Every structure is written in structure tokens, then in C-alpha cells.
Amino acid sequence: MFWLSLCFCLTVYRFDYKPKKVKVELDKKAKKRKYEYGDDEDEEDVKHKKKSKDKKAAEGKKAKKEGEDKWKWWEEERYTDGSKWRFLEHKGPVFAPAYEPLPEKVKFYYNGKPMKLSAPAEEVATFFAKMLDHEYTTKDIFRKNFYKDWRKEMTSEEKSIITDLKKCDFSEMNEYFKAQSEARKQMSKEEKQKIKEENERLLSEYGFCIMDNHRERIGNFRIEPPGLFRGRGDHPKMGMLKRRIRPEDVIINCSKDSKHPKPPPGTKWKEVRHDNKVTWLASWTENIQGSIKYIMLNPSSRIKGEKDWQKYETARRLKKCVDRIRTQYREDWKSKEMRIRQRAVALYFIDKLALRAGNEKEEGETADTVGCCSLRVEHIKLFPKMDEQEYVVEFDFLGKDSIRYYNKIPVEKRVFKNLQLFLENKQPEDDLFDRLNTSILNKHLQELMDGLTAKVFRTYNASITLQQQLKELTCCDDSIPAKLLSYNRANRAVAILCNHQRAPPKTFEKSMQNLQTKVKAVEVKRKAVQRIEEQLMKLQMQATDREENKQIALGTSKLNYLDPRISVAWCKKWGVPIEKIYNKTQREKFAWAIDMAEKEF
DNA sequence: TGCAAGACTTGTCACTAAACTC
DNA sequence: GAGTTTAGTGACAAGTCTTGCA
Numbered sequence: 001m002f003w004l005s006l007c008f009c010l011t012v013y014r015f016d017y018k019p020k021k022v023k024v025e026l027d028k029k030a031k032k033r034k035y036e037y038g039d040d041e042d043e044e045d046v047k048h049k050k051k052s053k054d055k056k057a058a059e060g061k062k063a064k065k066e067g068e069d070k071w072k073w074w075e076e077e078r079y080t081d082g083s084k085w086r087f088l089e090h091k092g093p094v095f096a097p098a099y100e101p102l103p104e105k106v107k108f109y110y111n112g113k114p115m116k117l118s119a120p121a122e123e124v125a126t127f128f129a130k131m132l133d134h135e136y137t138t139k140d141i142f143r144k145n146f147y148k149d150w151r152k153e154m155t156s157e158e159k160s161i162i163t164d165l166k167k168c169d170f171s172e173m174n175e176y177f178k179a180q181s182e183a184r185k186q187m188s189k190e191e192k193q194k195i196k197e198e199n200e201r202l203l204s205e206y207g208f209c210i211m212d213n214h215r216e217r218i219g220n221f222r223i224e225p226p227g228l229f230r231g232r233g234d235h236p237k238m239g240m241l242k243r244r245i246r247p248e249d250v251i252i253n254c255s256k257d258s259k260h261p262k263p264p265p266g267t268k269w270k271e272v273r274h275d276n277k278v279t280w281l282a283s284w285t286e287n288i289q290g291s292i293k294y295i296m297l298n299p300s301s302r303i304k305g306e307k308d309w310q311k312y313e314t315a316r317r318l319k320k321c322v323d324r325i326r327t328q329y330r331e332d333w334k335s336k337e338m339r340i341r342q343r344a345v346a347l348y349f350i351d352k353l354a355l356r357a358g359n360e361k362e363e364g365e366t367a368d369t370v371g372c373c374s375l376r377v378e379h380i381k382l383f384p385k386m387d388e389q390e391y392v393v394e395f396d397f398l399g400k401d402s403i404r405y406y407n408k409i410p411v412e413k414r415v416f417k418n419l420q421l422f423l424e425n426k427q428p429e430d431d432l433f434d435r436l437n438t439s440i441l442n443k444h445l446q447e448l449m450d451g452l453t454a455k456v457f458r459t460y461n462a463s464i465t466l467q468q469q470l471k472e473l474t475c476c477d478d479s480i481p482a483k484l485l486s487y488n489r490a491n492r493a494v495a496i497l498c499n500h501q502r503a504p505p506k507t508f509e510k511s512m513q514n515l516q517t518k519v520k521a522v523e524v525k526r527k528a529v530q531r532i533e534e535q536l537m538k539l540q541m542q543a544t545d546r547e548e549n550k551q552i553a554l555g556t557s558k559l560n561y562l563d564p565r566i567s568v569a570w571c572k573k574w575g576v577p578i579e580k581i582y583n584k585t586q587r588e589k590f591a592w593a594i595d596m597a598e599k600e601f
Numbered sequence: 602t603g604c605a606a607g608a609c610t611t612g613t614c615a616c617t618a619a620a621c622t623c
Numbered sequence: 624g625a626g627t628t629t630a631g632t633g634a635c636a637a638g639t640c641t642t643g644c645a
Contacts (some may be wrong), residue, residue, distance in 0.1 A: 231636075280609090283607090293635085356638070369637085369638090454640095607643090609639100610625080614634090615633090620627100
């Protein structure tokens with residue numbers, strides 16, 4: 001609750017960090033770490049120190065290597081003609097392995113009697129059997145959709161016998177798969193190593209492409225295997241069969257003068273095209289929603305990095321004109337035209353509450369979720385007075401991924417009056433903003449600032465919140481663990497603002513308990529060794545961090561909303577190693593920012 | 602001009618490799 | 624060194640926004 005109220009008190013907007021190009025001196029940092037430990041050295045300490053020293057030295061070396069021989073695409077000129085590349089060569093996607101029929105001894109039972117299924121019907125049955133322990137298989141829609149699609153794979157004889165899903169017994173198949181997974185865990189070191197090596201071979205062969213003279217990592221080079229569709233929330237299509245993708249379904253995109261990828265023997269591609277106005281390497285149409293899926297590059301690639309950088313630059317440009325935009329929409333609350341009032345109130349919510357735009361969705365095709373423009377009357381309640389506060393709006397709706405957004409927020413009188421007006425003579429299922437949609441809103445935003453769309457507000461407000469919170473929470477005398485707690489608290493404020501929730505981890509209670517036990521155990525030894533004192537502090541920070549993080553997902557905001565230069569600058573200013581904030585993958589993604597940022601932003 | 606298709610970003614979750622503990 | 628915990632990663636669903644066409 002504290003964080004919830006905190007984030008809505010975030011009314012101070014600053015966004016004044018500036019990128020500067022400075023080399024990251026990771027090797028120096030590694031040297032400095034040597035002096036981080038206390039003076040008293042008993043035998044245990046010496047051992048511990050040596051271990052730590054070796055580890056840190058190795059980390060330092062690794063970090064140094066990471067910094068070296070990396071291509072600094074951000075120092076090069078960008079294409080200005082709308083093309084994304086000049087040369088693109090890759091080996092095509094990796095297909096899902098062919099179906100392996102079940103051993104004879106593993107049986108499917110119908111109405112208590114064993115029944116041998118044809119290969120296509122058996123394969124689909126295994127998809128269901130694998131999910132037997134999951135809640136999905138108890139849901140009516142899931143079962144109905146699965147059964148309908150499963151029947152399509154059956155022979156006419158099978159169809160005539162299998163007429164009721166309730167009479168199907170998949171338990172033996174389920175046990176077989178569990179045993180297989182158990183056997184995988186019990187494999188010897190050598191066997192595991194062999195699999196690892198095979199995966200690495202596959203990665204080096206298919207996981208990279210050549211784009212404009214550089215070897216770039218591909219994000220997802222494996223085609224999604226067949227299975228049962230797991231929609232989120234109350235998805236009307238959950239349980240439907242996601243069919244197997246064959247080379248004949250796949251469009252390859254590469255440059256004309258490259259060595260074209262070869263389809264698997266005896267097959268051919270749907271098409272090979274050479275479109276350098278797009279970034280994808282391969283695509284296919286999936287059968288559930290009929291949408292296109294793509295194979296694209298990893299976030300560390302130039303093509304993704306440039307776009308990411310550009311996104312934060314747009315957010316930064318918004319900083320310069322956000323006051324003007326705010327003045328304008330406040331003015332528009334008074335407009336004579338309903339459409340302008342609606343637009344202004346919606347924009348106020350997007351800005352203040354970091355709501356998503358809310359595109360229209362096809363009814364019955366997906367779960368019933370909404371964003372700002374698609375809010376319905378039933379999603380808000382108005383309270384002229386509530387707990388000492390005036391003009392309170394209560395929001396309660398399912399947003400992206402069917403995550404509930406619930407919030408009570410006092411608004412300005414004029415907004416409140418407008419909302420009352422919008423609700424007049426409407427039914428609960430009617431649109432709150434019936435004169436507005438995302439394209440109208442974005443068209444308007446585009447007129448206010450070049451490149452401005454609704455989602456820029458989310459990026460902008462997330463970054464500005466991080467910056468302001470870091471400033472407020474960081475004390476220069478704090479230890480590194482304390483500073484890291486401050487960082488995570490600032491990150492958390494952003495996650496709360498953006499409503500990034502997660503289900504509490506299944507092992508949360510247990511691990512929390514363990515952590516508390518450890519804290520207690522360490523407390524007893526406190527006076528004995530200084531090193532243990534440090535450990536205690538670290539654990540305490542970790543415990544607080546985890547407790548506060550119980551239902552908050554930090555990753556998304558860190559990866560997608562927070563201008564990395566703020567974090568890098570903070571690390572530099574307070575001497576916090578960048579590795580404590582960003583892991584290797586994230587450091588690769590944000591290499592451009594790490595290279596640019598200085599102590600002051 | 603409106604709408605559907607296409608392209609790309611954002612988001613959560615499950616699996617697994619690595620780190621930690623005993 | 625085995626068992627346990629944690630962090631990192633990949634999978635893939637679900638959004639946003641742009642583009643192209645009737």
C-alpha cells in the first residue's frame with residue numbers, strides 16, 4: 001500500500017538526463033574490488049577471501065572481455081532511407097522434431113478399455129496428457145476446444161468410438177511423460193554434456209545471421225512446436241490445437257546476393273523474398289488467431305538496439321513539451337465538443353496512471369481485456385467523497401494478459417464532472433469514451449509532437465519516476481547492498497505505476513521462511529566476525545527486497561521502460577558495479593547506454 | 602478514409618543452469 | 624558432492640502502432 005500511494009504521489013516530473021559518450025572502464029573496477037574486505041584475517045577469512053578474489057578476478061576478466069571486441073553500432077551512421085539492412089544471410093529456422101510414437105506398453109484407455117490410436121490422434125492426445133496436472137485441463141472451454149480439434153485428427157473409426165472426453169483416460173500417458181522427465185534429470189554428467197554440446201552446435205549453426213558484415217544473434221530461431229494453445233485469462237480459444245509448422249508454411253527473408261537457406265530435404269519454402277524494409281528473417285501464419293509469427297534478431301543486435309535507443313529519445317523529447325501538452329488537455333476538459341473532452345480525459349489517465357492505449361479487439365476472438373480508450377462504464381465507479389478525499393474514481397478492469405487493474409484515485413473536479421457526463425444514459429457494457437479510439441488519440445498526439453503516441457507516456461513516466469526515486473532514496477554513505485535496495489525500491493515504484501504484477505512464486509513462503517531463519521542464525525554470530533555482519537546485511541536487504549517484491553515484476557520495466565542511461569549513471573555516481581543491476585544479457589542489450597552514460601545525467 | 606494485415610514491442614510464466622548450502 | 628534454491632533465459636501470448644489497400 002505504501003508503494004501504491006507513493007507512486008501516485010509522484011507528481012514531480014524531471015527528465016533531464018543527457019547521454020554522453022564515455023568508455024566503461026570495467027578492468028579498473030575489478031582492481032578496485034580488492035580493497036573491499038576487512039583487515040582481520042583468520043584462516044577461514046583467508047580462504048573465503050581467496051575464493052572471492054579469484055571469483056571477482058574472473059568476473060573482472062569476463063567483464064573486460066565483454067567490453068572488448070564488441071561492435072559499437074551506436075557510433076556509426078544509421079540508414080535514413082527506411083531500409084533496415086543491405087545484406088542478410090542466415091540458415092533458416094529449426095523445426096520441431098518429428099513426432100515419436102509412444103511405446104507399445106503405454107496405453108490410452110477409452111471407457112476403461114485399452115485403445116490403440118492412429119499416429120495423428122495419438123500425437124494430439126499426448127499434448128493433452130502432458131497437461132493433465134494443469135488447471136487448464138479442468139476448464140470447460142479448454143476441454144471443449146481440445147476435443148473438437150482432436151476429433152479432426154481421428155480416423156473415422158476412432159471418431160465413432162470416442163464420443164465422450166470424460167471417458168478418455170490419459171493417465172498412463174501422463175505417467176510416462178513424467179517418468180521421462182524424471183529420467184532426464186537423472187542422466188549422467190556425460191549424457192547431459194552431450195545434449196549441451198548438441199544445443200550449442202545448433203545455436204552456432206542456426207542461432208546467428210550475417211547482417212551488414214556483422215554476425216548477429218537471432219532471438220528465436222526455433223519454430224514453435226505443435227501443442228495446445230494456452231491463452232491467458234478467459235480466452236475463448238484455449239485448448240485449440242496449434243498445428244505443426246512445415247517448411248511449406250514458412251516465408252524466408254534474406255538478401256538476394258546471400259547464400260539462401262536450404263529447406264529440409266524433400267521440402268520447400270513457401271516463399272523466399274528479399275525485403276530489406278523489414279527486420280524479420282522468417283515468418284509463418286499461426287492457425288489459432290491467423291496472425292503472423294516472426295523470427296527476429298536478439299535484443300543485443302544493432303537493429304533492435306537502435307529502435308530501443310530511439311524509443312527513449314522520443315520519451316526524452318516528450319519531457320520538453322509535456323508541460324505544454326498537460327496545459328492543453330486541461331484546457332480541453334472545458335471544450336464544448338464531447339469528443340475533445342473525452343480525448344482530454346483519456347489522455348489525462350494515460351499520463352497520470354500510465355494506462356495502455358486500449359485498442360479495439362474483435363469480440364469472441366480473445367479474452368475480454370481493455371486499455372484506456374476501450375474502458376467500459378462497468379470498469380469505473382465514481383465517488384464524490386471517499387475516506388476524506390473528494391472526487392475519487394475507482395478503476396477495476398482486466399488489462400493486458402488479463403492482469404487486474406484496481407485503483408482508487410482522487411481526480412480533479414473537472415475530470416470528475418466530465419466522467420459523470422460520459423456515463424449519462426449508458427449501460428454498464430457501453431464504452432466510457434464512445435467518441436474516442438486509439439487512432440483518433442494517436443493522430444492528435446502526433447500533432448502535438450512528432451512521433452508521439454500513447455505508449456510514449458508510459459516510457460516517459462516510468463523513466464522519470466525511476467530518476468526521481470533514485471534521487472530521493474540513495475544516500476551516499478550507504479553500503480552497496482543498501483544502495484541496491486534503494487535501486488530495487490525505485491524500480492518497484494515504476495513496476496507498481498505500470499501495474500506489472502506476478503503470481504507470488506510457488507516457493508515464496510518457504511524461501512522467505514528460510515531467509516528469515518538465516519537472518520536469525522546470522523544475528524547470533526554477529527559480534528564474532530565482521531564478515532558475517534556484511535552477510536547479514538546482505539540477507540536483510542534481500543529479504544526486504546523480496547518481501548516488497550512479492551507481487552511485483554521488475555524485469556519488464558527494467559527491460560522496456562527505464563532509460564538504461566539513468567541506471568548506468570546512477571551506478572557510476574554511487575560506485576555500484578553495473579553487473580549488480582544488469583545481467584550479462586541486459587548488459588549486451590544496453591551496451592550502447594553503458595558506453596554513453598556518465599556519472600551525472 | 603476505414604479497416605485488416607503486417608510489423609514490432611511488451612508481458613508473464615515455466616524450465617533449467619548455476620549458485621549456494623550442508 | 625548431493626540436494627536445494629535462485630536467477631537467467633526462452634517460449635510464446637498479447638499488446639501497440641504502422642502500412643497498404645479497397
